[in-house]
Amino acid sequence: MTRITERHALLSETPGTQRVVTMHRYGRNTDGKKAYVQACLHADETPAMAAVHHLLQSLEDADNKGLIKGEIVILPYANPIGLDQFQDDLLLGRVHLGGEGNFNRGWYDLTEMIKDRLEGRLEDDADKNISIIRKAMQEALDEITPTTEFESLRKLLVSEAARADYVFDLHCDDDSLPYLYISDLNWPDCQDFAADFGAAAIMMAENSGGGSFDEVYTRPWAELARLFPDNPIPQATMSMTVEHRGRPDVSDEIGAIDAEALFKFFIRRGLIEGDAGPIPKALCDATGTDACEIIQSPGAGFVTYCKNLGEQVKKGDQIATVINLFAEDPNKARTPIFTGTDGIFFTRRQHKAVKTGMVVGKVAGTEPLKAGYLLED
Known part of the structure; x- marks a missing residue:
């Protein structure tokens, strides 16, 4: 078994309390690609929890069989702050009740954070530039000193996800069909997942204007490529927001279906050994956000x-x-x-x-x- 379970403590803002984020890490010492999956950044969107629960069951089985060929990091809940925001038996997990706003807005602008430190460091090799850029991202993130609990959560999540080739931020809507928010920089590369997931709509934009979590990892590659046109910089990260239907759509059956779509994606990208089977017919094409x-x-x-x-x-x-x-x-x-x-x-x-x-x-x-x-x- 290669799984490592980590517990990361957030900054404590009140005496005697400290919240913790759990990460399950599979295939840490493999040479393959890396995927990062988090559920419930909006803490009250429980269909994402069900999907991750069933995904973990499949990963445990694959791990025991020695089929994990890349690194896969799973956060069954990404936001313990929001998970503690019950009022009169109702979980209010979308907005920070302490005044720091929507949990999925205003995330780091990594391009601004690293562009100056890349001057003179980039080379003529695209693969080397990926490593250089990711190292610069970690350097910039390491310099952040959180002063609030939420800021410590931001730093923790981004520091982990910025290392990944594939980033999945799992959410849900209110009453909804399954759909995706993606970057047009990742289309049509992610259309196999959209088909497996059964997305009824796919909205794409390079920058939707809100600083959402998924765009932290796609935007820098295109923006840096425009800033440094003489150095080859590929689109090294695929990231998306996955909307798992509506809030009431929580069941083992639905969770297992959504987990299977993620598991098949990992197979097709070489993170797990196996046969993902044929790609089903897509239900829609991608359209602009x-x-x-x-x-x-x-x-x-x-x-x-x-x-x-x-x-x-x-x-x-x-x-x-x-x-x-x-x-x-x-x-x-x-x-x-x-x-x-x-x-x-x-x-x-x-x-x-x-x-x-x-x-x-x-x-x-x-x-x-x-x-x-x-x-x-």
């Missing part, structure tokens, strides 16, 4: 839907109605909600009470709708 319509409620009340997830919609189609219980005239209580683009209706709200501006659905289209900040929040 800038073409994803984020539909907001025009008023307060509760929402009802007249379209089902997975339906193809046209611009101007009604997908839902918001009903205002405070309307003086009950005949004017209903306000229809329409789509603004053609595409697949792939997410909606699980809890139907809404306030003005709250997101009630998303449609993955093909025509650009926005620029700059492309995310929901």
Whole structure:
């Protein structure tokens, strides 16, 4: 058995308390590629936990059989801070209740952190430059001195993931079909995983504007290649955010299916010896994140839907109605909600009470709708 289980303590902010991140490391001394998988950076997105649980079962079996040929690092929960944010039996794991914002926004800009220290260090060999750049990343990260618990978590996760060739950040939506956020720098290289996973939508952007975790590892290679055009710098990291359907979609059956998609990816990339079988037919092509319509409620009340997830919609189609219980005239209580683009209706709200501006659905289209900040929040 090659698995090593590590427990990394975070910075303690209050006397007598200290949170810990667990990492399971397989194939540490192998010569192959490295993969990093974390679940629940948004701590209340439990379908990701189920997928990782079943993935670990498969990795244990492969490890016992000597089939692990690369290094695979698994974090069954990436955010113990968020996991402790229960209020009245409800886990609020998306936003740091201590005031540091969305757990998946504002991550490090590694290009800014290392570009100056790369001057005069890069060579004419692409493989050597990968090593030089990753060393510079670790040097810059090592210089960070966290002053908060969340900052210590940031440093820990990025220091580990920045060493990887493949980075998977596992999440879920509210009520949703399975889908992916990827970098266009990794398409179509990751289309086999998208097909195995059964992604109903694939949004791609080099920079979505929010500093999300997955973009920490894809953006530097393209940005540095533009900054140092005389030195060969390949796209050395594939990274993506995997949305495991909606929050209620937690079961052994679903978790096992999603784990199998990840396991097959590792086989196809040579991290595990085995036969992944034929790649299934993809359910969709990748489209721009800038073409994803984020539909907001025009008023307060509760929402009802007249379209089902997975339906193809046209611009101007009604997908839902918001009903205002405070309307003086009950005949004017209903306000229809329409789509603004053609595409697949792939997410909606699980809890139907809404306030003005709250997101009630998303449609993955093909025509650009926005620029700059492309995310929901």
